[in-house]
Amino acid sequence: MIKITFPDQKIREYPEGSTALEIAKSISEGLARNVISAKVNGEVWDATRPIKSDATLQLLTWDDKEAKSTMWHSSAHLMAEALEFFYPGIKFGIGPPVDNGFYYDVDLGGQSISSDDFKKIEDKMLELAKQGNKYVRTEVSKKEALDYFSKKGDEYKLDLINELEDGQITFYQQGNFTDLCKGPHIPDTSIIKAVKLTNIAGAYWRGDEKNKQLTRIYGITFPKKSQLDEYLVMIEEAKKRDHRKIGKEMEIFTFDDDVGPGLPLWLPNGAVLIEQLEKLAKRSEQNAGYMRVRTPHIAKESMYQTSGHLPYYEDSMYPPMVLEGEKYYLKAMNCPHHHKIFKELNPSYRDLPIRLAEYGTCYRYEQSGELFGLMRVRSLQMNDAHIYCTKEQFADEFRAVNEMYLNYFKIFNIEKYVMRFSTHEPKKLGVKYVNEPALWLETEDMVRKVLIDSKIPYVEVPDEGAFYGPKIDVQVWSAIGREFTLATNQVDFAVPARFGLEYRNSANQMETPICIHRAPLGTHERFIGFLIEHFAGNFPIWLAPKQVAILPISEKFNDYAKKVLQSLINSDIRGLVDLRDEKIGKKIRDAEIKKLPYMLIIGEKESNEGSVSVRKHGQGDVGSFSIAQFTQMIQDEINKQLNLN
RNA sequence: GCCGAUGUAGCUCAGUUGGCCAGAGCUACUGAUUUGUAAUCAGUGGGUCGGGGGUUCGAAUCCCUCCAUCGGCUCCA
Numbered sequence: 001m002i003k004i005t006f007p008d009q010k011i012r013e014y015p016e017g018s019t020a021l022e023i024a025k026s027i028s029e030g031l032a033r034n035v036i037s038a039k040v041n042g043e044v045w046d047a048t049r050p051i052k053s054d055a056t057l058q059l060l061t062w063d064d065k066e067a068k069s070t071m072w073h074s075s076a077h078l079m080a081e082a083l084e085f086f087y088p089g090i091k092f093g094i095g096p097p098v099d100n101g102f103y104y105d106v107d108l109g110g111q112s113i114s115s116d117d118f119k120k121i122e123d124k125m126l127e128l129a130k131q132g133n134k135y136v137r138t139e140v141s142k143k144e145a146l147d148y149f150s151k152k153g154d155e156y157k158l159d160l161i162n163e164l165e166d167g168q169i170t171f172y173q174q175g176n177f178t179d180l181c182k183g184p185h186i187p188d189t190s191i192i193k194a195v196k197l198t199n200i201a202g203a204y205w206r207g208d209e210k211n212k213q214l215t216r217i218y219g220i221t222f223p224k225k226s227q228l229d230e231y232l233v234m235i236e237e238a239k240k241r242d243h244r245k246i247g248k249e250m251e252i253f254t255f256d257d258d259v260g261p262g263l264p265l266w267l268p269n270g271a272v273l274i275e276q277l278e279k280l281a282k283r284s285e286q287n288a289g290y291m292r293v294r295t296p297h298i299a300k301e302s303m304y305q306t307s308g309h310l311p312y313y314e315d316s317m318y319p320p321m322v323l324e325g326e327k328y329y330l331k332a333m334n335c336p337h338h339h340k341i342f343k344e345l346n347p348s349y350r351d352l353p354i355r356l357a358e359y360g361t362c363y364r365y366e367q368s369g370e371l372f373g374l375m376r377v378r379s380l381q382m383n384d385a386h387i388y389c390t391k392e393q394f395a396d397e398f399r400a401v402n403e404m405y406l407n408y409f410k411i412f413n414i415e416k417y418v419m420r421f422s423t424h425e426p427k428k429l430g431v432k433y434v435n436e437p438a439l440w441l442e443t444e445d446m447v448r449k450v451l452i453d454s455k456i457p458y459v460e461v462p463d464e465g466a467f468y469g470p471k472i473d474v475q476v477w478s479a480i481g482r483e484f485t486l487a488t489n490q491v492d493f494a495v496p497a498r499f500g501l502e503y504r505n506s507a508n509q510m511e512t513p514i515c516i517h518r519a520p521l522g523t524h525e526r527f528i529g530f531l532i533e534h535f536a537g538n539f540p541i542w543l544a545p546k547q548v549a550i551l552p553i554s555e556k557f558n559d560y561a562k563k564v565l566q567s568l569i570n571s572d573i574r575g576l577v578d579l580r581d582e583k584i585g586k587k588i589r590d591a592e593i594k595k596l597p598y599m600l601i602i603g604e605k606e607s608n609e610g611s612v613s614v615r616k617h618g619q620g621d622v623g624s625f626s627i628a629q630f631t632q633m634i635q636d637e638i639n640k641q642l643n644l645n
Numbered sequence: 646g647c648c649g650a651u652g653u654a655g656c657u658c659a660g661u662u663g664g665c666c667a668g669a670g671c672u673a674c675u676g677a678u679u680u681g682u683a684a685u686c687a688g689u690g691g692g693u694c695g696g697g698g699g700u701u702c703g704a705a706u707c708c709c710u711c712c713a714u715c716g717g718c719u720c721c722a
Binding site: 103112113114115198199200201202203204207208209213214215216218244248249255257261307309312313315316332333335362364366367368369370371372376466467468485488490517551553554555556581582583584585586587588589590591592593599601603604605613615620621 | 646647648649650656677678679680681682683684685695696712713714715716717718719720721722
């Protein structure tokens, strides 16, 4: 007998070699039906794998994240079986679970596949699923594994096996399909009740663009048909929040073929959003002791040689303009310009820290396939600043920057984000990173310490640093689930020295400052793209391009409506009047669709009283107020949203 | 940049076994109506069918090519 410890710390005895599934059955048949996999001693296992000694056991059902992964991993195998049925000779790369489903990379040889073929593959998968074939795990020797896939002629699997150690190789087989796989898997295919292939795309073998491009087929499965329906509804809802759709509807931005790809035009409503964001940034930066600077959009090649950017990033900068024998580049970053300003200021230690801020306009020649609405563009304006400080000041400065982030997140009600702390990879010193091993370790420790001291949750990712130092990126997700870096906070211990930046210390010696690059509001482009999706276009009133729509009931009240508008403008409130010869219901409907936060309905009663009848977007009638009362109401709401009270 | 898909009026879309002057709704404009909390009625205007080339008696429709967008891959100072 073996002792099994359950999550509630209860211990029960079972025969040696019992499986999680059998144990579940001993508790209840219903539970057993829902078991997808199991966590044995903290490791996810097949629910059908015998447990041979004392262990802790957690049964995993669909509600557990790990169970979903198991399910989708098994689904990838099921799809592979269906694909092999339709496309004999097909070769398989990797087929893992992902956040929303799974994919399998395949090499179809000369055959082709398109989304038109999805239906037949889905049907085949469901047919195979109904057979309830068991996923059978076998341990094989390296030689057996190599023999099997040599016979099959699948060079991708051979490639994978060659990297594995003998004695640790397992196969899984269900129905007519056998795959190299470390598992775990669901007990049998009958758990898969709903199947949807979602997408088809190219993907390089092992993610290397020098390798052959395989066909990647994405799909998702569920244990209940209704869950698939819910998922499809969710996808539809997400599409409605897409910033490209709302940005067009609300006339925020546009792209034009003649202007060029990735070069957005900000329409008047978008320009208001930008102005409000800049107002917020300028105020918080002023309070935090920043000084504003302004720099040109281009610079000579020599500056980017000095900064060291050229060898790393020349390919993603617009090609240079040659004037009088000199090469000029459109700037892709603001730091070198700011470094030059620091040098000109010629500070002593008493002047530090020096914080230089600019909403700098940059141009980056992003690969054409990378462009994506406002989220990835070629012209961008960054909420940039560079803080020059001593080593002793670094922790306080870095902490203050993080606090500024968190304050912004409160204002924008951003709750779902991840701080990603990127460090260097020692093997790539001198290639991807400046060759200063001691400084890397020292600054990484400083950053880590600040994060821990400030109790900011973060994940550490090796080999993702900037070439000049470690950094923190703030990751957020777009409505359609794509992950983005919204903001960034970077340490630079290398470039100031390259520019010969120095300050005089208290002992009258010259020292090089540390530089912090920070952009809490990222770029206007990405930040506004994100905000559109975050708020689904229903901006908080302080940010809304138009805050109030004035809707006269008939032409007779147009003059009073114009008077109300003027009064709002005098109080710095952004409004519009709908003077069209339409019925009030139509004007309200249009204002609601345009997501205008407030509507003022104006008729005979209001014009006689000098009042306005207030309707709130998405809520309806909220009553009658004097113009002064309404103005105060709006201003109070704005102050509250910006934490200005 | 690579793989795949898509591109018809300002917007959303119909029109593909190739065949009258390419359609609808919304928007815009004009007129009637003077309206009380999510669509008043009528009329008018608007399209190089993404660009270029080809096949054909005839191309939005078939072929080639370029451009742009979308989904991924790679990249991201």
